Amino acid sequence: MASFVTSKCRPLKGSIKVPGDKSISHRSIMLGSIATGITKVSGFLQGEDSLATLNSFKEMGVQIDRQGSNVIINGVGMHGLKEPTKPLNLGNSGTSIRLMSGLLSAQNFDSELCGDESLSMRPMARVIEPLSRMGADISGPDSKPPLTIKGGKKLSSLNYTLPVASAQIKSCLLLAGLYADGETHVIENGISRDHTERMLRGFGYKVNTSPGEVSILGGGSLKACIIEVPSDISSSAFFMVAASIAKEADITLLAVNVNPTRTGVIDILRLMGANIELINERLEAGELIADIRICSSKLKGIKIPERLVPLAIDEFPAIFIAASCAEGETILTGAKELRVKESDRIQVMADGLSSLGIENEVLDDGIKIVGGEFKEQLAPIKSHHDHRISMSFAVASVRSNFEINIDGVDNVKTSFPNFVELANSIGMSIIETN
Secondary structure (H helix, E strand, C coil), X not given: CCXXXXXXXXXXXXXXXXXXXHHHHHHHXXXXXXXXXXXXEECCCCCHHHHHHHHHHHHCCCEEEEECCEEEEEEECCCCCXXXXXXXXXXXXXXXXXXXXXXXXXXXXXXXXXXXXXXXXXCCHHXXXXXXXXXXXXXXXXXXXXXXXXXXXXXXXXXXXXXXXXHHHHHHHHHHHCCCECXXXXXXXXXXXXXXXXXXXXXXXXXXXXXCEEEEECCCCCECCEEECCECHHHXXXXXXXXXXXXXXXXXXXXXXXXXXXXXXXXXXXXXCCEEXXXXXXXXXXXXXXXXXXXXXXXXXXXCCHHHCHHHHHXXXXXXXXXXXXXXXXXXXXXXXXXXXXXXXXXXXXXXXXXXXXXXXXXXXXXXXXXXXXXXXXXXXXXXXXXXXXXXXXXXXXXCCCCEEEECCHHHHHCCCCHHHHHHHCCCEEEEEC
């Protein structure tokens, strides 16, 4: 089991390029595989989650050639996937298993989707139930992985209101809707990421969107395209927080995806008083891109607006570190979804903050954090093998005068394989040990 040991950092300086957006990397493989023609992808995230998706489609007969972050996908068309010879192991990737559940429910062959210990505990009823209503035959023990999907089922369109704001459920149903008889409508009760809608349009498929609703007519086809994957804002969030809480910092993150459905972390940090500037904004392949400059600032505690929660759901572990260094109390509510991520991120973060002397109170759907000074820990922080927990507590080192030890950091490589290298290049001091 790998661990991080952090030491007091230097002033944070420099410009860095964070790896490619994980959400877009997943979708580029899925849609490129069922498109007609050759799709070329640059900037592909070389993390274990994205590679699990890539390898799964290779198992289903798609020729995919990868040289580092450059990927060439020889699409097999809507009905060209082949039956895998073994269960598709998706590792730690919730995005992979939920989106692929929709896509594979429409195929003519049987498939099984499995993953690691963490993924095997994650709830899948949220996709099993609507897919079953569409006519899919999909099941799992206690509605958790491994998921068994029986092929050869004719899917019908569905009008479905999402129980929670979730891009994964929405995307799952849209991918199933590609094959369904009729028009599938997904009604949202809050804003969620729209990468699937944007990329489907990039592959030439018509998607209808209106406030709070997305619809797609089944029976069409996708045409291959060129995709440039921008830097991942979720991975960038760790450096936004690090620079915001550091006593001396001026860093720039290059070519980050600032899709409006993903910028909750920027909005929340700005409400707390962070000095964040978007520069060189431009549109590339339907996605909004910008360089992000962050300088040191004095943060204050806030009541986080619930409207921003879905727009920052993956970034809250890092935001909790910012709250720990802010003056006053920060309150988060409406974030029960954090309890069913790779770990119970509310409780795990609370335990880690308590071990560093930060006063907090766990709520059913959130947390209260009172900003203060980190105290020397008595025992290593347990990340519960959650990559975002590991990196968040590593970021805390920029405000610590002593070592912070974090256990179970192996899964950092699922989303951010060069995190330690980039962090150390701007002045942080992290050593990974085995």
